[in-house]
Amino acid sequence: MTRTKTLSKQLLLLILVVGVSSCSQEKKDKEDASTQPQPFPSTYRPILSDSFVIEHATVLTGTGKQLEDASVFVEKGKIKLVGQNFYVAPEIKRYDANGKWVTPGLIDVHSHLGVYASPSIESTQDGNEMTNPVTAEVWAEHSVWTQDPGMPLALAGGVTTFQVLPGSGNLIGGRGVTLKNVFARSVQGMKFPGAPHSLKMACGENPKRVYGKKNRAPSTRMGNVAGYRAAWIKAEKYRNDWDKYYESLGSEKEKDKPKRDLQLDTLVDVLRGNILVHNHCYRAEEMLVMIDIANEFGYKIAAFHHAVEAYKVADVLAKENICAAVWADWWGFKHEAFDHVKENAAMVDNAKACAIIHSDSAIGIQHLNQETAKAMAAGNKNGLKLEPKDAIAWITSNPAKAIGIEEKTGTLEENKMADIVIWSHNPFSIYAKAEKVFIDGALMYDRDDPGKQPVSDFDLGITDPTGERL
Amino acid sequence: MKKIFSYCCRSCAKMLILTVGLLHSLISNAEDFLIKNAIVHTATKQGVLNETDIYVSDGFIMQVGKNIQLDGKHTLIDAKGKHVTPGLINASTQLGLVEIGAALSTVDHSTKNTMQGASFSVASAINFRSTLIPQNRINGLTRAIVRPSGGTSIFQGQGSVIALLSDQQGLISEHSAQYANYGIAGANISGGSRASAYLVLDKALDEANYLRHNRSEYKIGYDWKFSQSVQDLDALKGVLEKKVPLVISVHRSNDILQMIKLAKKHSVRLILAGASEAWMVADEIAREKIPVIMDPILNLPSFESLSIRLDAAAILNEAGVKLVFTGIDWQSTHNGYLVRQSAGNAAAYGMPAEDALKAMTINTAEVFGIKNYGQIAVGMEADIVVWDGDPLELTSNADVVLIKGINQAMVSRATRLRDRYWDLDNIQMKAFTR
Numbered sequence: 001m002t003r004t005k006t007l008s009k010q011l012l013l014l015i016l017v018v019g020v021s022s023c024s025q026e027k028k029d030k031e032d033a034s035t036q037p038q039p040f041p042s043t044y045r046p047i048l049s050d051s052f053v054i055e056h057a058t059v060l061t062g063t064g065k066q067l068e069d070a071s072v073f074v075e076k077g078k079i080k081l082v083g084q085n086f087y088v089a090p091e092i093k094r095y096d097a098n099g100k101w102v103t104p105g106l107i108d109v110h111s112h113l114g115v116y117a118s119p120s121i122e123s124t125q126d127g128n129e130m131t132n133p134v135t136a137e138v139w140a141e142h143s144v145w146t147q148d149p150g151m152p153l154a155l156a157g158g159v160t161t162f163q164v165l166p167g168s169g170n171l172i173g174g175r176g177v178t179l180k181n182v183f184a185r186s187v188q189g190m191k192f193p194g195a196p197h198s199l200k201m202a203c204g205e206n207p208k209r210v211y212g213k214k215n216r217a218p219s220t221r222m223g224n225v226a227g228y229r230a231a232w233i234k235a236e237k238y239r240n241d242w243d244k245y246y247e248s249l250g251s252e253k254e255k256d257k258p259k260r261d262l263q264l265d266t267l268v269d270v271l272r273g274n275i276l277v278h279n280h281c282y283r284a285e286e287m288l289v290m291i292d293i294a295n296e297f298g299y300k301i302a303a304f305h306h307a308v309e310a311y312k313v314a315d316v317l318a319k320e321n322i323c324a325a326v327w328a329d330w331w332g333f334k335h336e337a338f339d340h341v342k343e344n345a346a347m348v349d350n351a352k353a354c355a356i357i358h359s360d361s362a363i364g365i366q367h368l369n370q371e372t373a374k375a376m377a378a379g380n381k382n383g384l385k386l387e388p389k390d391a392i393a394w395i396t397s398n399p400a401k402a403i404g405i406e407e408k409t410g411t412l413e414e415n416k417m418a419d420i421v422i423w424s425h426n427p428f429s430i431y432a433k434a435e436k437v438f439i440d441g442a443l444m445y446d447r448d449d450p451g452k453q454p455v456s457d458f459d460l461g462i463t464d465p466t467g468e469r470l
Numbered sequence: 471m472k473k474i475f476s477y478c479c480r481s482c483a484k485m486l487i488l489t490v491g492l493l494h495s496l497i498s499n500a501e502d503f504l505i506k507n508a509i510v511h512t513a514t515k516q517g518v519l520n521e522t523d524i525y526v527s528d529g530f531i532m533q534v535g536k537n538i539q540l541d542g543k544h545t546l547i548d549a550k551g552k553h554v555t556p557g558l559i560n561a562s563t564q565l566g567l568v569e570i571g572a573a574l575s576t577v578d579h580s581t582k583n584t585m586q587g588a589s590f591s592v593a594s595a596i597n598f599r600s601t602l603i604p605q606n607r608i609n610g611l612t613r614a615i616v617r618p619s620g621g622t623s624i625f626q627g628q629g630s631v632i633a634l635l636s637d638q639q640g641l642i643s644e645h646s647a648q649y650a651n652y653g654i655a656g657a658n659i660s661g662g663s664r665a666s667a668y669l670v671l672d673k674a675l676d677e678a679n680y681l682r683h684n685r686s687e688y689k690i691g692y693d694w695k696f697s698q699s700v701q702d703l704d705a706l707k708g709v710l711e712k713k714v715p716l717v718i719s720v721h722r723s724n725d726i727l728q729m730i731k732l733a734k735k736h737s738v739r740l741i742l743a744g745a746s747e748a749w750m751v752a753d754e755i756a757r758e759k760i761p762v763i764m765d766p767i768l769n770l771p772s773f774e775s776l777s778i779r780l781d782a783a784a785i786l787n788e789a790g791v792k793l794v795f796t797g798i799d800w801q802s803t804h805n806g807y808l809v810r811q812s813a814g815n816a817a818a819y820g821m822p823a824e825d826a827l828k829a830m831t832i833n834t835a836e837v838f839g840i841k842n843y844g845q846i847a848v849g850m851e852a853d854i855v856v857w858d859g860d861p862l863e864l865t866s867n868a869d870v871v872l873i874k875g876i877n878q879a880m881v882s883r884a885t886r887l888r889d890r891y892w893d894l895d896n897i898q899m900k901a902f903t904r
Binding site: 118119120121149150153205311312314315329330331332333334335338339340341342343347351361362363366367370373374376377378380381382428429430431432433458462463469470 | 568569570571572573602767768769770771772773776777779799800801803804805808811814815817818858862863864865866867884885887888891892894
């Protein structure tokens with residue numbers, strides 16, 4: 001008994017010492033660090049691979065360059081050299097990409113793979129916790145079914161990374177998560193190492209319809225705005241309570257530890273800049289209102305999603321450094337999606353804002369290159385001079401930036417993760433197919449080798465006990 | 471033969487003009503066109519013709535060939551390096567029946583009226599002033615099959631054929647097909663099992679046949695004892711007389727075989743729609759000469775389409791099945807023109823490109839009985855699209871769209887919005903930008 005008591009006293013002391021020492025560090029540390037521990041850490045480890053070089057390719061770097069007859073050299077899962085005429089030792093494995101095109105692995109900033117999995121049945125509707133208009137406490141990753149057969153299909157479309165978001169039924173729908181498109185038995189095994197979480201927010205028709213029907217707030221757009229602001233006001237108080245608690249540690253008037261609140265943990269991490277806001281929002285007016293709310297409470301919107309009217313406010317998006325993640329051409333399914341123009345992404349890009357083509361669809365994610373081809377061609381038909389080297393950024397480096405992983409992937413540059421696609425044609429041709437897809441330097445999909453085409457648990461033996469689904 | 475026929479048509483048209491007295495309005499629209507030096511995708515056995523001219527007069531294609539010389543007044547369309555196809559058809563849309571999906575006051579494609587299943591006919595509801603029609607038209611879609619959806623009966627009702635014109639002249643054929651559901655959608659409406667759905671369909675066709683032969687016995691005021699309303703059974707008459715095809719949405723390969731069996735029993739012209747697993751029974755479908763409506767880009771499994779795959783169109787085509795395309799699935803109405811993307815994916819996954827083109831032109835015209843349509847050939851109606859590149863490439867766009875020989879303005883509500891916001895200076899003055 002005594003021994004235990006002593007031990008626990010020692011432990012307490014130790015905790016206090018650690019607490020004090022961390023408190024005595026610069027104030028910045030405390031503000032930047034999350035107030036709470038980070039559970040569910042990534043357990044993803046790249047598959048070890050030998051060095052290789054892709055040669056004689058037309059390379060779109062994702063940084064605005066197109067290189068002819070170029071090579072990409074990969075070592076220990078990282079891109080080491082991209083360019084023409086460099087020496088690679090003869091024992092290094094070579095992929096001849098003569099006549100083929102090479103791009104960074106594609107990134108979808110808006111996916112529901114795993115949370116609205118295929119087959120779509122009653123039990124796979126896991127993306128919207130529509131029991132409260134603010135559910136910042138839910139995390140999309142806890143809904144992810146890692147065996148969604150849509151994931152290997154997206155890989156065959158060249159997608160190496162995707163952000164899984166909660167749906168748009170709520171004002172604040174919860175945390176999104178960024179995944180590597182790899183086989184794993186846990187979602188942690190897919191989590192992109194070091195990627196920040198996102199917070200899904202939604203404007204407009206969806207939340208007001210969902211809750212209006214339940215005869216509760218919000219039932220109008222003004223109700224939506226009151227709902228966001230009320231949530232941020234609560235978050236501000238919670239942040240202040242924790243800040244005051246930390247400041248009091250070690251002082252004479254030590255405060256009681258505030259009671260943890262999962263919902264507010266997430267919102268405070270947004271205010272502290274650790275979680276990026278991804279905001280479903282169609283209309284020009286609503287986007288500008290959301291920007292004002294972000295300024296009111298001091299958080300940053302990384303991207304407006306769907307943003308059918310982004311072209312009306314492209315200059316503001318450029319100034320505010322907010323991406324517009326749009327479809328090439330979806331429209332008309334709702335009133336707020338009525339003012340569609342085919343040139344939306346191109347007009348955003350032309351205003352020097354960050355344009356992204358997203359899918360929001362388990363089919364669209366397989367054809368991000370085709371969707372981008374349409375969006376690029378629409379701009380060019382109206383006089384712009386967009387080239388593949390420009391438009392590829394809409395599905396590589398720009399989504400990487402919006403997700404907050406641009407230091408790690410999204411371009412073919414030295415020391416980036418070797419997330420690479422070899423395409424049979426110009427990726428914006430209808431005939432283009434991803435032939436080989438590498439993730440962190442490991443060959444994860446090979447169109448020419450059925451042994452290198454991943455099969456989900458679901459696919460196994462479901463149509464033929466001795467075979468796979470495809 | 472075709473040439474003679476076309477001239478006949480031309481004179482018929484002229485007689486009609488004189489008789490009806492619309493001389494002024496029609497002549498002012500229907501110019502003569504000479505399209506020069508195009509790469510012509512004919513959708514005929516001739517395939518692709520290079521450096522070819524097309525002469526259009528009175529709404530019909532009068533000549534196709536090299537170096538056509540004309541004396542009379544005509545508009546020249548220089549198509550050097552450009553591609554020409556017949557105007558595209560989407561085989562499954564709700565054009566004119568919906569403006570905004572979630573705004574129910576703009577939606578007419580289904581009914582909750584339990585008396586109206588097979589008798590529900592969409593033609594009277596089609597809004598030719600819909601903004602969807604110009605948006606699709608300027609992107610190369612010139613005809614569409616407009617079909618009902620949903621409802622409370624296993625029969626969804628009757629669909630129409632339209633030309634993408636913004637007035638009533640767009641109605642080409644009022645009753646072009648009858649629609650029904652099988653598989654899980656049919657089961658859900660029939661009590662919860664495919665077995666129930668089969669019985670409902672079988673019984674309805676039996677009863678319709680009985681009523682057809684004993685119609686005079688049944689008068690208003692009788693106590694009808696049928697499984698469907700009498701107007702619904704009456705509406706199946708055309709199906710039983712093989713005047714109208716029966717389009718059944720069905721996916722699982724076993725379900726497809728059941729529907730083939732049902733169609734044979736009742737001797738109806740079956741068209742399979744959706745048909746995700748049709749490729750697994752391609753030979754049976756080809757043998758029975760049953761057309762298949764599909765969207766080749768779809769490849770997500772459901773529990774009734776576990777074997778859905780991107781090369782299904784190529785497999786069916788190879789087996790000799792007549793394919794007609796729709797797409798893109800969730801936007802096949804607002805963006806019905808994206809049938810071109812779906813067809814392009816069929817081509818990317820092994821279907822010959824010219825066959826993919828046929829599946830959105832001549833095949834569709836034949837399957838739905840659209841006369842003189844769907845090929846660049848003498849005697850065909852002049853629904854023609856000039857593309858600035860390969861028509862299956864998504865980087866290509868339409869430059870010129872002719873419908874019935876009339877040059878369409880390349881303007882839609884979307885292009886108006888684009889032009890208004892193309893530059894963002896002087897926003898307040900946009901109020902006066904028309």
